[in-house]
Amino acid sequence: MNPSGYRFIALLGGTSRAGLRAQNPPGAVCCKSYGARPGRIVEVTASGPLPAHRRGGPLRPGELAQAAVMAALCAVTAIISVVVPFAAGLALLGTVPMALLAYRYRLRALTAATIAAGMIAFLIAGLGGFMGVVHSAYIGGLTGVIKRKGRGTPTVVVAAVFAGLAFGALMVGMLAALTRLRHLIFKVMTANMDGLASFLARIHLESVGEDLKRYLADGLHYWPFIVLGHFTIGITVVSIFGWWALSRLLERMRGIPDVHKLDAAPGDDDAPIGPVPVRLDNVRFRYPGSSQDALREVSLDLHVGEHVAITGPNGSGKTTLMLLLAGREPTSGIVERPGAVGLGKLGGTAVVLQHPESQVLGTRVADDVVWGLPPGTKIDVGQLLSEVGLAGLAERDTGSLSGGELQRLALAAALAREPAMLIADEVTTMVDRQGREALLGVISGLTKRHRTALVHITHYNTEAESADRTIDLSDSPDNTTMVETTDVPVLSAGAEHGEQPPVLELVGVGHEYGRGTPWAKTALRDINVVIEQGDGVLIHGGNGSGKSTLAWIMAGLTIPTSGACLLDGRPTHEQVGAVALSFQAARLQLMRSRVDWEVASAAGFSPRDEDRVSAALGAVGLDPALAKRGIDQLSGGQMRRVVLAGLLACSPRALILDEPLAGLDAASQRGLMRMLEDLRRERGLTVVVISHDFTGMEGLCPRTLALRDGALEPVPTTAAGGRGV
Template identity: 70%
Template sequence: MAALCAAIAIIAVVVPFAAGLSFLGTVPMALLAYRYRLRVLFTATVAGGLIAFLIAGMGGFMTVVNCAYIGGLTGTVKRRGRGTPTVIAAALVAGAIFGAVIVVALTILSRLRMLIFDTVTANVDGVAAVLSRIPGMEGAADRLTRDFATVLDYWPLLFFAAGIFSITSVSLVGWWALSRVMSRLLGVPDVHKLETPDDSSEIGPVPLTLHDVRFRYPSATDDALGPVSLSVQPGEHVAVTGANGSGKTTLMLLLAGREPTSGTVERPGAVGLGKQGGTAVVMQHPESQVLGTRVADDVVWGLPPGAAIDVEALLAEVGLDGLAERDTGGLSGGELQRLSVAAALARDPALLIADEVTSMVDQDGRDALMSVLSGLTTRHRTALVHITHYNDEADAADRTVHLSGSGTATAKAGPDLVETAEVPVPADAAPPRGAPVLELVGVGHEYGSGTPWAKTALSGIDFAVHEGDGVLIHGLNGSGKSTLAWIMAGLTVPTVGRCLLDGAPVSDQVGAVAISFQAARLQLMRSRVDHEIASTAGFSRHNRARIEEALGTVGLDPALATRRIDQLSGGQMRRVVLAGLLARSPRALILDEPLAGLDAESQEGLVGLLEDLRRRKRLTVVVISHDFGGLENLCPRTLHMADGMLAPAPTSAGGMS
């Protein structure tokens, strides 16, 4: 948030006529003040102010300070449930302090005061000279000169009053505008936030026992979980399975310290979330919890000063040997996930919770992560709770707890698990006819070209995709698949070569090729389903017929149109993304990891939907995936990528799965 505010401040100062953009910097500061304590706002102000000062000078620094003041005032008043009278009172106090500081400063800095007076006097004299040349205005010109000279005799009162007036005016304008922005942003529920009660008792998260635990999110009408009863013993490896929406992530929050709506959670001591010897959580998207710019820095991030941590040994244990000095921004998804595990282990946790940590990782990375996780309970005496959709990962646990979604937890895995599958064998298909829809000719791409950090992501890519074609692209993390997807969608222009859509550069036709990103939630920009579909497709949100048609196309109930996005399951979110994209009638559809995080039933339903659209509407589909179950009919063609190039697919049975 500090970096975002600093970036806005720098743009407002450096770019001509962009000073008005500085108001946007108040939004992140207001959110910090609303959700967290004032020390967080102060820390963000110092960090953002230093960044802005180093790049844009004193103007950038003062812009960040102003944003922190206006945003902090609005966020704090909103958090305390107060209104405009509180803002006026606070602004008067702040204005008085500001005015007093100016008066004291100008009293001490007499030469600066005289310079300011001379400058303002010259301006007033200039205005008076203009007025004196207007017939009948001579008296007004003389009066202006005399009155201004009199006012300067009482300059401390003038500057004190000006300070109060300016701060109060800015505060009220900021409150009027920003409170409306905040009202919309605060409507977005922060339901999956990790939190733990303040507990000064000795840390002891296991053994852990849940008795008839239920949990209901604020403003919800139904329980998200429960009643559930289970136990976790020290050194035990427990797998938690269940369909999308069965409450697995909610269970993770309760195990990590969130208080249940009803029922009891018994522990011998405090949860100790993030503390040494306490509870550690590794989440599905590692980029959300990797904070250090250097690998070694991230491992020890947040640990108390003087903590003795063998960083090299931890990195070697998770398969990142020799990468301590690497920039975290250059790591692949699998490497980031292993780094998250290493950072968790640095706290020597008694309980480690892994929430679908392999869903975004290729098979090699998945095997490596499971090798690390499976051995934790013996090497570290750490209790491991692993939430997963995969059958082989559940089989590796000492015990499996299956959430049925009806509030029961059984000791047997259900039918919702994803069976690992090998890469589909390309089917015999008739040669494509006609001109290709998408054509890549000698495509190569380099990040950071011309800098010491230049890195080649793609080289020598040649292939074509015809109308109604289905192509699967697979390969290890870091092989260049996502870069290729962005080029095919026209969002990235290749460094060399050409990517053509119907014979013209696809980068000149952004939107004609639709792309669905890995994390569906990050692609949903509106608060409601109908608003999201209409915005993506480019028609009015009041066009109920088109919205219902779009929902029906992806197999969703039209009644979901008025549902909030955050109330949807992962599978429903992916279908809403597809509904909006397909309503635009794209020439081709690119799906980046469309099956990640979905249970077996949701995967089967999504693949069946895409197969039907490809068959009936001749939809051109390109799928990038690490999961291959059921893709044989959707993607008759298979391309393998390795080190940024197209390569022969591995032939061994265990090479890819």
């Protein structure tokens, strides 16, 4: 196996043919690839299911990544079930990752996961942990394979009987060979039965006790048949029960499309790599289960060494176009390139995503740059780190890097593959101003220093100015503009100024991660803040200044290691939910698969109440027609507004927004700020904004708190756009 593609395929995911088959039932429109030769063309035909997943060959990067993750989950559950008293039942949870693995991938992926999990569990928890992994692999593997092949309960019964006979025969053989162990087991069983008979004699059931002793003695003479029958019946019963429980889970998983996953097209593994020049002719894309296109017809040419910027509002299809350029096949149209995409491989296609934490895999900076490259590849790590502004940090722990530094490290790892095409998808969204300027300085000159085609996806027009040309996807299929005429939702009545304690009060708050360990790190120190009803407060600071930690403390999700955070005079961690928190990464906060289900679940009403769902979506500027849309079919900005819709529908006591403008286009940013200003001024909503940027926040947040290295510092009024602390 060539592991060079592991980094990027593992991050974006690898879709098995079985998974794609579930997404594209017979008669559905799917894509067909013709060969992997120069001038390869991808076109669309109406056909049945996709071909079966390749049976031969070593584990693919996507399979290996999934096997590693599932093995870790299974090993953890097996270890906990052995180590923690009275937790043996938790071992059943280990069947779930193994069932998913067997359902989606080849049997060799399940085998690899079983071996890895078994070794880990044995080293930590001994033979009990190892057997827990084996049991989970058997039950989960049996269910997943049979479900993938479309069989039912009769197949499970037949397979379980044969498995029981095999296990029973193996155990009989072991006991026959290990004579002393067999005699010891029999003596233990006899002693236990003698004890039970003695107890029965005390309660005047001597005859019952004697009968049991006689039955045991007779049974030990025919122990091979009893052992064989015991394992056959036991394994059959366990298999049927596992099938009954896990098959329902897998059935639910069948309806969840992996809309953002990428996989190599048939024949790409052995094809010459040549992602550019690439031509898209009338290409469009529609996610499975959607009623409209995520990307309308697009035609473009991308040449070697060209710098192209792709701009457009939220929902316009920027990320979808990135997936097509990175190898996903379109719903219709023609994609022509000289060879294979080569995702993550030397000379192929490299992708740098919006969240750098998901791409940095090494524990040391230098290790991460070369992680996943083929053995023997010579890379000047120092030169690459200097180019992206990380000179001298080769030996640093990646966990100690700021967001901007992590993003530059992800860029260095991408450049280490000498890609013919580099795709940067909203790479500056989560970075502070200083880090953004440094990143843009690196990106703008890439095509001059490297022979690579650069595709920079952004919704900031200023970031697109350095490109050779810009492709604007403003003709969005979604209604992504803010609905500014929607009525402001009614919030719960709050305390008036001066009549009750402040809404939020932080008294000497400090927080230290890993307290008492060699890895202790101070995030906050001696924070004193008072926030009244209806206040708008901006907490400003660079990456790593402690902003997000402070937000989690104010929401009650983290208890400070010193000091106290009070909500209406009581600790916030005793009132979780009263303060709503919008996470920096919106996708992590969305737990349901559909928009209306998510909003209703967050707000605590039925998704059948379409009027309330529509009102909640309209309050954050989303078209109510998106209610039936799948969560993974939304853009990043739309996801952020769905989260906000659910939070506002709960009528929170205060609202904390962690980087609320990240991922939103300019029009959506203005509309969201205007809506929040109305909520604060007219309904008395207390708003706390966590951001590394204060542009456009003046109306919403008259007060500004500046964090630097975990401590508050004075803020000039002119810089904050309002009064300081």
